[in-house]
Amino acid sequence: MLVSRIGVRAAAVALLVAGVAGGVYLNSGKDSSSSTSGQATAANAAENATQKQDLAAAASLTAEQQAKAKEAATKAAQEAKLAADRAKAAEDEANRRANRPPSYGPIPTSCKAYTGAKAIGCSELLKAGFGLDQMPCLDKLWTRESHWNYKSYNKSSGAFGIPQAVPGDKMKAFGADWQTNPATQIKWGLDYIEKRYKTPCGAWQHSEDQGWY
Numbered sequence: 001m002l003v004s005r006i007g008v009r010a011a012a013v014a015l016l017v018a019g020v021a022g023g024v025y026l027n028s029g030k031d032s033s034s035s036t037s038g039q040a041t042a043a044n045a046a047e048n049a050t051q052k053q054d055l056a057a058a059a060s061l062t063a064e065q066q067a068k069a070k071e072a073a074t075k076a077a078q079e080a081k082l083a084a085d086r087a088k089a090a091e092d093e094a095n096r097r098a099n100r101p102p103s104y105g106p107i108p109t110s111c112k113a114y115t116g117a118k119a120i121g122c123s124e125l126l127k128a129g130f131g132l133d134q135m136p137c138l139d140k141l142w143t144r145e146s147h148w149n150y151k152s153y154n155k156s157s158g159a160f161g162i163p164q165a166v167p168g169d170k171m172k173a174f175g176a177d178w179q180t181n182p183a184t185q186i187k188w189g190l191d192y193i194e195k196r197y198k199t200p201c202g203a204w205q206h207s208e209d210q211g212w213y
Contacts, residue, residue: 101150101182114139117148117162117182124183128190130199138200141207142189150182163189 104120110132111122121142122135145164146152153160153168160168161178162185168178174191175184190200197203197213207213 101180102177104183111135117150117186120182121148121162121186124186124190125200128187128194130190134200137204138193141200141204141213144207145213148182150180150185161185161189163192165189165192 104123107114107119107123108126110126111119114122114135118139121138122132125135125138126132142148142162145159146162148162150162152162152164154164157164157166158168159166161171162182163171165171165185165188171178171185171188174188175181178184178188193200193203193213197206203213
């Protein structure tokens with residue numbers, strides 16, 4: 001009996017030692033896991049910070065690229081305008097030498113019913129702030145005066161050009177090319193009409209009543 005009791009006590013002591021050792025082992029494993037988790041969190045934070053820096057650098061680079069692209073587009077537009085201006089100047093010079101009127105440019109689609117000097121007249125009419133409804137009156141007025149011929153000259157009165165300015169050099173206030181450019185003559189004529197008759201239809205009515213305007 002005594003031997004049995006000694007054996008039971010020994011077994012109990014062995015179990016207790018094993019339990020303590022196991023607890024120490026488990027606790028040690030828990031601390032190791034906590035340490036690993038902390039290291040992972042720190043690594044993730046560092047990676048996120050690096051990504052933010054990379055994104056900021058990319059955004060800055062994109063802004064720089066956008067600025068350069070905008071600058072290049074502006075420069076290209078300026079060069080295109082200069083090229084167009086040079087081409088128009090060359091064309092105008094060729095027209096001058098050939099005694100032709102200079103080129104005018106695009107005509108509004110609302111003026112498509114007219115061609116030549118009349119189309120220019122319609123375009124300038126709109127630019128001057130008149131309504132398209134005034135064009136028929138202007139057409140009849142200057143058809144009567146000059147048939148829209150920028151070279152038209154009345155020897156008896158000295159009237160010249162599409163609007164029959166008297167004297168013709170009055171039109172130089174709107175351009176030195178008043179003798180050869182229909183647009184310059186038309187601009188002067190519309191200004192004259194507005195100041196004196198308010199509208200082309202007012203000028204046409206006066207021409208109908210008095211035979212002149």
